[in-house]
Amino acid sequence: MDAVRVAVVGAGVIGLSTALCISKLVPGSSITILSDKFTPNTTSDVAAGMLIPHTYADASIHKQKQWFRETFDHLFAIANSSEAGDAGVHLVSGWQIFRNLPTEEVPFWADVVLGFRKMTDAELKKFPQHVFGQAFTTLKCEGPVYLPWLEKRLKERGVLVLTRQIQDLWELYQSFDIVVNCSGLGSRKLAGDSQIFPVRGQVLKVQAPWVKHFIRDGSTMTYIYPGASNVTLGGTRQKGDWNLSPDPEISSDIFSRCCALESSLHGAYDIKEKVGLRPSRPGVRLQKELLVQEGRRLPVVHHYGHGSGGISVHWGTALEATKLVSEWVHDLRISTPKAKL
Amino acid sequence: MRVVVIGAGVIGLSTALCIHQQYHSALQPLDIKVYADRFTPFTTTDVAAGLWQPYITKPSDPQEIEWNKQTFDYLLGHIHSPNSEKMGLALVSGYNLFREAVPDPFWKDIVLGFRKLTPRELDVFPEYSYGWFNTSLILEGKRYLEWLTERLMERGVKFFQRKVESFEEVAQGGADVIINCTGVWAGTLQPDPLLQPGRGQIMKVNAPWVKHFIITHDPDGGIYKSPYIIPGLQTVTLGGIFQLGNWRETNNMQDHKTIWEGCCKLEPTLKDANIIGEWTGFRPIRSKMRLEREKLHFGSSNIEVIHNYGHGGYGLTIHWGCALEVARLFGKVLEERNLSRKPPSHL
Numbered sequence: 234m235d236a237v238r239v240a241v242v243g244a245g246v247i248g249l250s251t252a253l254c255i256s257k258l259v260p261g262s263s264i265t266i267l268s269d270k271f272t273p274n275t276t277s278d279v280a281a282g283m284l285i286p287h288t289y290a291d292a293s294i295h296k297q298k299q300w301f302r303e304t305f306d307h308l309f310a311i312a313n314s315s316e317a318g319d320a321g322v323h324l325v326s327g328w329q330i331f332r333n334l335p336t337e338e339v340p341f342w343a344d345v346v347l348g349f350r351k352m353t354d355a356e357l358k359k360f361p362q363h364v365f366g367q368a369f370t371t372l373k374c375e376g377p378v379y380l381p382w383l384e385k386r387l388k389e390r391g392v393l394v395l396t397r398q399i400q401d402l403w404e405l406y407q408s409f410d411i412v413v414n415c416s417g418l419g420s421r422k423l424a425g426d427s428q429i430f431p432v433r434g435q436v437l438k439v440q441a442p443w444v445k446h447f448i449r450d451g452s453t454m455t456y457i458y459p460g461a462s463n464v465t466l467g468g469t470r471q472k473g474d475w476n477l478s479p480d481p482e483i484s485s486d487i488f489s490r491c492c493a494l495e496s497s498l499h500g501a502y503d504i505k506e507k508v509g510l511r512p513s514r515p516g517v518r519l520q521k522e523l524l525v526q527e528g529r530r531l532p533v534v535h536h537y538g539h540g541s542g543g544i545s546v547h548w549g550t551a552l553e554a555t556k557l558v559s560e561w562v563h564d565l566r567i568s569t570p571k572a573k574l
Numbered sequence: 575m576r577v578v579v580i581g582a583g584v585i586g587l588s589t590a591l592c593i594h595q596q597y598h599s600a601l602q603p604l605d606i607k608v609y610a611d612r613f614t615p616f617t618t619t620d621v622a623a624g625l626w627q628p629y630i631t632k633p634s635d636p637q638e639i640e641w642n643k644q645t646f647d648y649l650l651g652h653i654h655s656p657n658s659e660k661m662g663l664a665l666v667s668g669y670n671l672f673r674e675a676v677p678d679p680f681w682k683d684i685v686l687g688f689r690k691l692t693p694r695e696l697d698v699f700p701e702y703s704y705g706w707f708n709t710s711l712i713l714e715g716k717r718y719l720e721w722l723t724e725r726l727m728e729r730g731v732k733f734f735q736r737k738v739e740s741f742e743e744v745a746q747g748g749a750d751v752i753i754n755c756t757g758v759w760a761g762t763l764q765p766d767p768l769l770q771p772g773r774g775q776i777m778k779v780n781a782p783w784v785k786h787f788i789i790t791h792d793p794d795g796g797i798y799k800s801p802y803i804i805p806g807l808q809t810v811t812l813g814g815i816f817q818l819g820n821w822r823e824t825n826n827m828q829d830h831k832t833i834w835e836g837c838c839k840l841e842p843t844l845k846d847a848n849i850i851g852e853w854t855g856f857r858p859i860r861s862k863m864r865l866e867r868e869k870l871h872f873g874s875s876n877i878e879v880i881h882n883y884g885h886g887g888y889g890l891t892i893h894w895g896c897a898l899e900v901a902r903l904f905g906k907v908l909e910e911r912n913l914s915r916k917p918p919s920h921l
């Protein structure tokens with residue numbers, strides 16, 4: 234039986250992890266990743282990678298919790314192994330604080346993270362403008378380390394990685410049997426999806442190694458996320474803004490907002506500005522589509538639109554995308570053993 | 575009033591600062607000098623990891639509980655300042671791990687967010703079946719001593735490198751009050767059979783992904799004999815050595831192995847860490863710390879000595895409470911000599 238040739242478009246966290254899942258779970262698949270951008274130039278490289286889920290309007294809480302749990306458990310196992318440093322995954326504790334009592338004191342993901350509890354009054358004293366807070370331990374999964382680690386795992390498994398800019402999914406028809414579209418914002422063009430739009434995020438990556446805890450304001454606009462090689466200070470949520478150049482006024486504003494929460498940040502040095510465009514959509518598109526054109530048929534699995542939550546749910550959604558790929562593989566094998574559709 | 579503080583570790587410098595803060599306006603002139611043969615980075619304080627954490631068993635002297643708390647609260651008060659990291663101060667959270675259930679420590683309400691570990695958290699540490707999680711403070715010895723030195727110099731306190739051979743020599747030099755902060759070497763000034771070195775060896779490594787302290791406890795081994803990992807402001811301290819009565823100041827190869835193997839077992843990612851250096855220090859172990867006044871007579875002159883030594887492995891943890899207590903005793907000395915005209919200013 235010939236190998237099923239799978240093309241994965243996109244090499245951010247979604248593309249790479251989906252390719253890895255397919256390689257592990259779909260026997261007889263031969264995988265090629267095609268992307269114009271690779272780490273450290275993907276959106277995943279700008280994200281801090283904190284495992285705190287975003288809530289999607291268009292997906293059931295049950296499903297979102299499952300995706301988050303699968304991702305957390307998967308990364309937790311890596312964090313506890315000697316691979317953790319190579320994979321860029323580590324535990325970090327901290328606080329999510331609110332200026333007003335939130336409607337939901339215990340979010341759906343509280344029992345997925347570790348040690349979730351309300352902050353004590355003594356702990357809240359550190360944040361005089363805030364009236365309520367949650368303390369917990371979660372994981373940080375850092376793009377610039379995790380993505381190269383994924384690429385290494387993929388190459389070990391014989392997955393081919395190519396630099397190509399795909400203008401149209403039909404370009405892949407000749408050489409591939411199934412296309413997995415993990416192109417994030419690129420799907421606006423590649424899938425003709427007008428529901429996906431950028432939410433621009435500007436961040437500062439600074440040196441402040443004495444900051445050991447994350448601090449996140451419940452409005453989610455201001456956050457401090459300490460990592461292995463820097464601290465990410467954020468941020469912004471600018472809908473429909475495609476501008477990838479950092480705005481110095483915004484940087485200044487981010488810095489003051491963060492210093493207000495953690496005044497030792499005044500001593501931060503080696504400050505770098507970065508911008509990422511979150512591939513936002515009311516819900517993640519996890520869907521099979523059969524493209525048809527002049528008698529040719531191209532099975533596609535769409536896997537994009539994770540917005541702010543890409544790293545938080547990537548493994549769970551990759552598993553689901555892999556299931557959809559398996560379904561296509563099954564269909565291909567029973568319809569005609571050898572020929573292309 | 576001439577005060578000589580002997581010792582320039584955390585105890586000596588913080589006591590000098592506390593006395594100056596409280597009495598410099600009430601008492602003029604107040605001349606404070608620090609005499610020491612070792613200054614940072616060669617003091618015992620420099621070797622300490624700097625985690626605020628008392629022993630898990632209750633101290634024999636209940637006053638120590640209060641002094642520990644005063645120190646924590648004092649340091650926590652500085653956390654909000656932009657200069658906290660210049661002081662060597664940062665908040666840090668982490669794990670205390672045990673092989674069996676133990677009662678909660680006396681300091682559970684002093685630290686922040688104290689709770690027991692959940693089963694999933696214990697999965698991270700397969701050799702341990704019980705534990706605590708809490709948020710505490712790091713006070714890095716070297717940075718703190720540098721900071722204290724700056725504060726003292728701003729206040730006109732003078733530093734002298736000298737090996738003091740006796741209290742008498744200091745008295746004859748013109749001191750009115752001596753504050754004895756000589757730590758593990760106090761026995762050379764006045765024999766003290768209760769004081770012994772608790773030799774420790776530590777490694778500092780580069781492992782910036784380690785954000786939590788991890789302290790293990792072995793019911794048979796005793797404190798500090800079991801591996802511990804404590805992140806500092808820039809580096810991570812690895813330790814787990816405690817040898818009572820051992821005065822060898824050089825690093826020991828077997829101890830190096832013990833620390834490295836113990837800590838890598840606890841936190842496997844450490845295998846990727848670069849070792850920056852290794853150091854040995856002597857915890858000033860005493861059944862009970864010595865914080866008390868003593869009047870000494872040399873010929874016709876009397877001199878007041880206030881002893882402040884023997885803080886074991888919790889010097890940084892208790893230092894400010896002890897400094898406040900020494901300042902209080904100093905106030906008594908002034909009263910007896912009718913020297914305090916105004917109530918001491920409390921900063």
